[in-house]
Amino acid sequence: MKRFSLRLAVSLLLLATGLRAADISQLLPERLKSVVAIEFIIQTEIDRRPNTVFGTVVDERGTVILPGSVIAPGIAPDQLKDFKAYRPDSSEEFSAEYLGQDAFTGWHFVRVAEKLAKDLVPITRFAAPGATEPKLDDELWGIGLRNKEEEFMPYVLSSRVAMITRLPNRTAILGQDVAGPGLPVFTRSGQLAGLTQNSFGQNFLLFSRNQNGAPILLVNVEESSIVMLAGDVLPHLGRVPQSVTGRPISWIGIYGLQPVDPDVAKLLKLDQQSGVVLSDIMEGGPAAQAGLQDRDIVLAMDGQAFPRFRPDRVVLAYFGQEILRHRPGGTVALTILRGSERKEIKVTLGDEPKMVREASRRYFDRLGFTAREFLSLDSIVHRSKPAERSGVVVNFLKPNSPAATAGLRPDDWIREIDGAEVKDFPAAIEKLGAIEADKTRREFVLLASRSGETQVLRIKLD
Numbered sequence: 001m002k003r004f005s006l007r008l009a010v011s012l013l014l015l016a017t018g019l020r021a022a023d024i025s026q027l028l029p030e031r032l033k034s035v036v037a038i039e040f041i042i043q044t045e046i047d048r049r050p051n052t053v054f055g056t057v058v059d060e061r062g063t064v065i066l067p068g069s070v071i072a073p074g075i076a077p078d079q080l081k082d083f084k085a086y087r088p089d090s091s092e093e094f095s096a097e098y099l100g101q102d103a104f105t106g107w108h109f110v111r112v113a114e115k116l117a118k119d120l121v122p123i124t125r126f127a128a129p130g131a132t133e134p135k136l137d138d139e140l141w142g143i144g145l146r147n148k149e150e151e152f153m154p155y156v157l158s159s160r161v162a163m164i165t166r167l168p169n170r171t172a173i174l175g176q177d178v179a180g181p182g183l184p185v186f187t188r189s190g191q192l193a194g195l196t197q198n199s200f201g202q203n204f205l206l207f208s209r210n211q212n213g214a215p216i217l218l219v220n221v222e223e224s225s226i227v228m229l230a231g232d233v234l235p236h237l238g239r240v241p242q243s244v245t246g247r248p249i250s251w252i253g254i255y256g257l258q259p260v261d262p263d264v265a266k267l268l269k270l271d272q273q274s275g276v277v278l279s280d281i282m283e284g285g286p287a288a289q290a291g292l293q294d295r296d297i298v299l300a301m302d303g304q305a306f307p308r309f310r311p312d313r314v315v316l317a318y319f320g321q322e323i324l325r326h327r328p329g330g331t332v333a334l335t336i337l338r339g340s341e342r343k344e345i346k347v348t349l350g351d352e353p354k355m356v357r358e359a360s361r362r363y364f365d366r367l368g369f370t371a372r373e374f375l376s377l378d379s380i381v382h383r384s385k386p387a388e389r390s391g392v393v394v395n396f397l398k399p400n401s402p403a404a405t406a407g408l409r410p411d412d413w414i415r416e417i418d419g420a421e422v423k424d425f426p427a428a429i430e431k432l433g434a435i436e437a438d439k440t441r442r443e444f445v446l447l448a449s450r451s452g453e454t455q456v457l458r459i460k461l462d
Helices: 002-016 021-032 200-204 230-236 262-267 286-290 314-324 376-381 402-406 425-437
Strands: 035-043 048-057 063-066 080-086 093-101 108-112 139-145 154-166 170-174 184-187 192-197 207-209 215-217 226-229 254-259 276-281 297-301 331-338 341-348 361-364 369-373 392-397 413-417 443-450 453-460
Touching: 021 139, 021 154, 021 184, 035 063, 035 093, 035 139, 080 108, 170 192, 192 230, 226 230, 254 314, 254 376, 276 286, 276 314, 286 341, 297 314, 361 425, 369 425, 392 402, 392 425, 402 453, 413 425
Parallel strands: none
Antiparallel strands: 035 048, 035 080, 048 063, 063 108, 080 093, 093 108, 139 154, 139 184, 154 170, 170 226, 184 192, 192 226, 207 215, 254 276, 276 297, 297 331, 331 341, 361 369, 369 392, 392 413, 413 443, 443 453
């Protein structure tokens, strides 16, 4: 079966490219040892959701990186269960361990069992020191894997480089899909060219609509034509998280970022570089303590002017990456434009406040929702002051439950329960737990904030 699958992969490639059979037949078997299928469960409040994704091997210990998008940001590490790994073209399963997500790259790291690791090959093996990056019209090829029912049968795609740009990493955009998202792409000689990223279509054009309003899938979500080039991949392969939460994570305390409007940039004579307009500066956070203000325009960091990015919004990802290059407690010098005056402001970075995936939470099955603690980020979302950090937030809503029927929604900020103010998470859990346990209780009332408006919801129980 395995030999047949490899022949099929070679045949598919030969249909689409000029690579000679001898080239691919010699290159593919060893490079297949750099990719694995990873299977895991996301345990939600009401079900266990199986997931299968594909990853790239990055070291001799069997460490694998997965694209950041394979796990939603709000999923807690303790909801991730039963990690398993598979070779291409095999149904034999091996245990695996989730190591966490690196904030800088966005990659999730998994380590496979030693028994499997010894048979794998890290992609660094195919990285030629000092190699030049691909050029326009160069031909690249990569690997895709079928689903579990087909024993992760490998196949090969190829395409030519249509554009090279910064997004903000050095990125090649190919004319057609070239590999599965997160999997390696190679030059004709077998040298590592980079890793595929989520396709533009997956981010922006995943669905269109026909005349009747029905969704139309525009891209194949199992393949990608976007390749982050090896020069921006290889330096970061060792960023294995120190914990499953990904900490430590540097934080500047700014939640609103926008690129400079092109007309404004022209007026300010900034059309040769990019800039970041600040807003939603967290009260008491590192940026506020340093003196940064809403509408300040950041032009440079540590003396380096921001490059000119197209599209303009790419500068926001660049700014975020540059902050994450530092550790909490480190200092960055920002050159800003405030009105017509340029200033340099030094900011001592803090540690990222507790994130949604770290928040305390509890599910109430009879009521039909999960309450989680109120976080710093919620203060920004609900336009509240840090001193108003009370109540709880709806993290999950069970469909057709009493809470859902009453009109409660995810992210609602619960301020009162039965007319009593909710001071903190423990107080809310105690109150909701008592309602849940009281089988004679037929209804209760919540006061919640949603988009700045107050909602009073009467929730009828069984």
